[in-house]
Amino acid sequence: MPEIGLVEVSGGAQQPASMAAAVPLDFSDASTQTLRFLLTAEGQGELEALRNARRSLLREEWTRGRDSDEPSLEDAVFSSTEILWVVRPDQRPFCLRKLEELRRRANLLLLETERQPD
Numbered sequence: 001m002p003e004i005g006l007v008e009v010s011g012g013a014q015q016p017a018s019m020a021a022a023v024p025l026d027f028s029d030a031s032t033q034t035l036r037f038l039l040t041a042e043g044q045g046e047l048e049a050l051r052n053a054r055r056s057l058l059r060e061e062w063t064r065g066r067d068s069d070e071p072s073l074e075d076a077v078f079s080s081t082e083i084l085w086v087v088r089p090d091q092r093p094f095c096l097r098k099l100e101e102l103r104r105r106a107n108l109l110l111l112e113t114e115r116q117p118d
Contacts, residue, residue, distance in 0.1 A: 006103050008036070032086050037085075057073050058073055
């Protein structure tokens with residue numbers, strides 16, 4: 001079974017040119033850090049599962065609100081190969097939990113899709 005994976009490669013890694021052109025981010029602020037995760041998604045089905053899981057988490061954020069220090073998943077920048085998220089250092093644990101939940105839900109959606117007959 002295909003599975004979506006996330007591997008953190010934060011710290012010292014350069015921002016890819018394609019992402020830099022798409023979103024102007026200021027990396028000079030010492031009060032923030034850029035979390036970077038490489039995304040393993042083999043095909044369109046996996047990317048669609050990831051999109052659906054992200055939408056679900058965003059709807060929950062909008063519905064229930066967020067804690068005062070909780071970063072919004074809406075601020076994370078997604079591409080087909082990576083996720084970049086500029087946050088304060090103390091927000092990192094929130095981000096890791098959210099991204100793990102995102103990965104878990106996306107993989108559950110993939111499993112459900114595989115079980116459904118065509």
